[in-house]
Amino acid sequence: MPFSLTPKDQSFYPLFTASAENLVAATDVLSDFIHDHARREELAARLRELEHAGDQSTHAIFRQLNSSFVTPFDREDIYKLASDLDDVMDFVEAAADLVVLTGLGTLPAEMSQQTALLQRAAQTTAEAMPRLRTMKDLSEYWIEVNRIENEADKLYRRLLSRLYSGEFDALEILKLKEVADQLEEAADAFEHVANVVETITVKES
Numbered sequence: 001m002p003f004s005l006t007p008k009d010q011s012f013y014p015l016f017t018a019s020a021e022n023l024v025a026a027t028d029v030l031s032d033f034i035h036d037h038a039r040r041e042e043l044a045a046r047l048r049e050l051e052h053a054g055d056q057s058t059h060a061i062f063r064q065l066n067s068s069f070v071t072p073f074d075r076e077d078i079y080k081l082a083s084d085l086d087d088v089m090d091f092v093e094a095a096a097d098l099v100v101l102t103g104l105g106t107l108p109a110e111m112s113q114q115t116a117l118l119q120r121a122a123q124t125t126a127e128a129m130p131r132l133r134t135m136k137d138l139s140e141y142w143i144e145v146n147r148i149e150n151e152a153d154k155l156y157r158r159l160l161s162r163l164y165s166g167e168f169d170a171l172e173i174l175k176l177k178e179v180a181d182q183l184e185e186a187a188d189a190f191e192h193v194a195n196v197v198e199t200i201t202v203k204e205s
Contacts, residue, residue: 011064012072013133019057019085020126026050026092027119033096034112037105044096054089058082072132073200081196085125087189092118095182102175110159111176114152114183121148121190128197138201145194152187156180 026047033043061082065071071078099107128141159180163173 010072010133011068012061012078013130015057015061015064016081016085016132017126017129019054019061019082020122020129022050022054022057023085023088023092023122024119024126026054026089027115027122030092030096031112031115031119033099034107034115040096040100044100047093047096051089051093054086058086073204077196077200077203081193081200084189084192084196088122088186088193091182091186091189095179095186098175098179098182102178104172104175104179107179108159108162108176110155110162111180111183113155114159114180114187117148117152117155118183118186118190121145121187124148125190125193132197132200135201135204138197142194142198145190149187149191152184156184156187 029043029046029050033040033047036043061078065075065078065082098104124141124144128138131138131141160177163176163180168176
């Protein structure tokens with residue numbers, strides 16, 4: 001094994017994994033939130049806690065980045081990966097917050113389906129993060145997340161079509177579209193994470 005006087009900082013891998021696992025917890029809570037009207041305030045508060053935990057993970061990565069002499073891959077990619085993971089959390093929390101703030105009741109079935117796709121993207125991402133250490137078997141991850149995001153796009157368009165079908169009144173359309181937009185942004189952000197991982201892998205290959 002080659003010896004290096006300046007070994008690469010290995011502490012980023014568990015930090016990225018923790019950040020991704022936080023997204024698994026958040027999308028699971030969001031699924032409960034969508035279905036359980038009676039507990040929405042409680043579950044929204046739980047999502048705010050997870051969003052705060054996500055912020056702490058992101059700041060920990062940034063602090064480590066500023067203090068590390070040799071990083072495992074490009075600094076800008078570390079920054080981008082941390083930021084994109086944080087973006088997912090922000091969009092998930094914002095979706096739930098908007099439901100509570102606007103007093104929405106039963107949500108369209110498509111939003112439950114959107115959330116299920118986010119759960120799959122979160123689980124796939126969390127399983128991939130530890131593999132950054134070896135850069136092996138990651139192509140299946142970004143291919144799957146891209147596929148999920150494409151499915152989310154189609155679902156979002158179906159939901160918009162339903163919103164404008166005459167089934168909902170004008171004010172409800174505005175409220176529901178705001179929530180749908182946040183869920184779609186979360187799916188996009190998962191794809192951004194996957195794209196960064198693909199970029200890192202290509203650079204390191």
